[in-house]
Amino acid sequence: MAVTIYDIAREAEVSIATVSRVFNSNTNVSEKARERVLKVAKEMGYHPQAMAQGLARKKTKLITAIVPVLSNYFLTEVLDGVQDGMTDADFDLNIYNVRSSDDISGQVEHLLKRGMAEGYLIISIHMPEKKWRQFGNYKQPIVLIDEYSSLFDSISVDSVEGAYNATEFLIRSGHQRIAMIAAYRGSKPVSDRILGYRRALEDHGLMVDENLIFTGVDMDRDGFTERNGYEAMLKLLKTDYLPDACFCNSDIQALGAIKAMQDAHITIPLIGFDDIRFSELLGLTTMKQPMYDMGKLAIEKLLNRLTSPDSEVSHTVFSPEMIIRSSSTIDIHQEETGL
């Protein structure tokens, strides 16, 4: 069907080896031969086929990022960093979105064994260590982002610490009855953040009240949605004894929570988590994750591992940085809002 190296060789009256050389090393080819080859290749619309090259070279020049959901600020920023970090490398990046409905580990495994890519960036996918060990059998270069396993290079953020600091800040600001807006508890970051929240309360002699942990109904994207935050805050505001302040699992939920407060004409101090782009405009105090840098570092690690497969496994844990804005210092009061 398509034109192959043989067609070009025939027309240009050279061997296929020469054609191949023109399209590759570009060395050891006479100027005349090169020109002829290029000419007929252009005429016939020839281009090397990735599959055949992949097989012959045993390299695919491909890196696959495996992600749980698209369109989540965390992911986007991370991938931005990844892409910037690989501009000089001769690799393509493709993204594979596992379907959350189905067997996630099965999907990841499927990709790993297909072996289509030379290396894998696995982002925000959480599994028991046992599973990761199993995947180690595929001998594929892997870097984990937002997850940890002793077997692979990894980059993550200390969610426990971040939640702890956020909550402690609220306590130090004089609040006693501090609520949390959580999300799907099966998600590692969520359970970590709940843990940090609880610890901070305990360390400061405050009672942990499970009824003060709210979640919306919408569990799309593990609950990391505006809607979930909106719903959660609505519940919070309906409690008889209103909390003084709230630590919110993510900025995107905080956005919904703020809307809910506006609708209810009640505002309580709020701290988010992530520092997405809109947070600055919202005046949202938040725990910033260095998402871009995480992506950049991740691809660096992966590229390194590709060149030196036997180098030591390395783990990087970032500490979230508190960004203080206005949302955390608002006094409790009623107010009129528009829209």
Added chain:
Amino acid sequence: MAVTIYDIAREAEVSIATVSRVFNSNTNVSEKARERVLKVAKEMGYHPQAMAQGLARKKTKLITAIVPVLSNYFLTEVLDGVQDGMTDADFDLNIYNVRSSDDISGQVEHLLKRGMAEGYLIISIHMPEKKWRQFGNYKQPIVLIDEYSSLFDSISVDSVEGAYNATEFLIRSGHQRIAMIAAYRGSKPVSDRILGYRRALEDHGLMVDENLIFTGVDMDRDGFTERNGYEAMLKLLKTDYLPDACFCNSDIQALGAIKAMQDAHITIPLIGFDDIRFSELLGLTTMKQPMYDMGKLAIEKLLNRLTSPDSEVSHTVFSPEMIIRSSSTIDIHQEETGL
């Protein structure tokens, strides 16, 4: 390095053909042979290599979606539809994110000629018809989403019509001085929406005032960001003679615009475009794009073309549907807002 079909054949004492059959057609293999093969395959950790299969079969069982930016609601919803539409098909979907900084058409071309996938979904990437024709030479099955070219199957939404109807609605509501928040004008949807806006004004005998078309400074994602909307609305609100109402290029910008109005304690009626998930909670009147359905239809078309390559090229154009909520009917007034 990795274990191949030869290793299995040797250990299981069968030919490579039999091994291959076990992993494929699953037909014409005795139960005994199958069991032996499966057993040693499992022991040795064998799995067919995608590249080799791809070459031998001349099929890759892969579909590539080429997209301009990740994390944009439109895209996510479309891809959701795509994935749901291909669950029964034996294909993997991978996503390729072209970098907006570089030569976009070059990147698309690169993918097309690598020929790694069997079919391509190209989403929200705009090019002159001439370019598309050029890409036709690669003989790859392609479906265009949010773009049109006579050569390929396509699915789009009539942005002109949507903007026209939104603007007309505002006019019919009694507004005379109607502003628009636009975005990067080099973007097809943006220029189409500006066109619809202008036409509606003209058709109703209203003057088109270029100074009433606002845009933010932030042109990340062609200006489809909360920040851009925020900045644009800020400019709008600073004009001496305040507009009566505003048609906003996208819901995500409307989100920022609403925030800006709150910060300025001024609210004017607003209509967005897209109907992203948060819009309902925002009470945002908007022109809904059937994103999910577009994705689903797109993959259907592509799958069809894969099976019958010579079927007629088909174009589907959806009309945006107006979803009326509260944001479009608010009277101009000052108010107090929180946050």
Added chain:
DNA sequence: CTGAAAGCGCTTACAG
């Protein structure tokens, strides 16, 4: 600088 040839790991008629 150039070509013949082996090899990458699989699939698939074909013959039995």
Added chain:
DNA sequence: CTGAAAGCGCTTACAG
């Protein structure tokens, strides 16, 4: 049901 063999389209020592 099974195997030998050709073929998919390229790369890369090797010999010249």
